[in-house]
Amino acid sequence: MKIYGPSFSPFVSRVRAALHHKGVAYEQELPPGGSTRSEDYLRINPIGKVPAMVDGGVTLPESEVICEYIEEKFPQKPLLPADLAARGRVRLINRVGDIYIVVPMFSLFPQLNPVTRQKALSDTGLAGTRSGLALLEGFMEGEEFAVGGELTLADCAIPPILFFVHYIMSHFGDSEPLAGYPKLDAYWWNMSKHQICGRILDDMDTTFKAMLAARAS
Numbered sequence: 159m160k161i162y163g164p165s166f167s168p169f170v171s172r173v174r175a176a177l178h179h180k181g182v183a184y185e186q187e188l189p190p191g192g193s194t195r196s197e198d199y200l201r202i203n204p205i206g207k208v209p210a211m212v213d214g215g216v217t218l219p220e221s222e223v224i225c226e227y228i229e230e231k232f233p234q235k236p237l238l239p240a241d242l243a244a245r246g247r248v249r250l251i252n253r254v255g256d257i258y259i260v261v262p263m264f265s266l267f268p269q270l271n272p273v274t275r276q277k278a279l280s281d282t283g284l285a286g287t288r289s290g291l292a293l294l295e296g297f298m299e300g301e302e303f304a305v306g307g308e309l310t311l312a313d314c315a316i317p318p319i320l321f322f323v324h325y326i327m328s329h330f331g332d333s334e335p336l337a338g339y340p341k342l343d344a345y346w347w348n349m350s351k352h353q354i355c356g357r358i359l360d361d362m363d364t365t366f367k368a369m370l371a372a373r374a375s
């Protein structure tokens with residue numbers, strides 16, 4: 159199996175967490191042509207985003223779709239609970255992360271530089287991100303795992319998103335962006351020490367810093 163995309167991407171990280179948990183070997187490559195918009199990469203993933211997965215004759219974009227494929231293809235060490243309602247809660251948490259946190263949060267990327275920042279746009283992005291975090295806080299079941307007492311696909315997806323919550327919100331003077339969300343705050347610290355998720359977060363940190371340093375030089 160091959161995964162396209164860098165380890166600092168929260169969406170690549172979510173797929174890597176699932177593969178590491180299940181002990182599935184994989185190759186990881188950056189998009190051919192050095193860009194998600196290269197012709198070669200668009201042939202693999204017409205959406206033009208990372209990750210993409212190629213597994214034999216199967217090619218899939220979209221991290222959540224890839225994670226569900228991995229879960230079904232490799233049923234060992236399940237990442238979806240046996241209980242139907244709990245599976246619904248895992249998917250709900252991931253949807254809240256993808257739609258109600260990531261979308262407003264990523265709208266803040268063009269606003270990171272205070273010199274060129276447009277206040278109205280950053281206020282909207284900040285308010286949206288915080289209301290997404292409040293929703294997530296409400297849906298989180300515990301402080302150790304998002305749902306139930308074991309690692310699930312929600313724990314593959316949410317910690318990498320929280321990594322970027324810290325990075326982005328710090329540019330707006332909010333160095334403790336989870337302080338108002340006690341469950342999420344405790345969960346973040348627990349996940350950063352978790353055997354699999356902690357390693358994925360460390361990989362994000364290392365590769366993200368390297369990317370920023372390369373961009374600055």
Ligand SMILES: N[C@@H](CCC(=O)N[C@@H](CS)C(=O)NCC(=O)O)C(=O)O
Nearest residue numbers: 167168169194207208209220221222
């Ligand atoms: N919904 C997609 C989101 C993927 C995504 O936004 N990836 C970003 C990197 S973190 C990307 O590829 N951006 C490049 C671009 O938009 O050109 C998923 O879950 O896979």
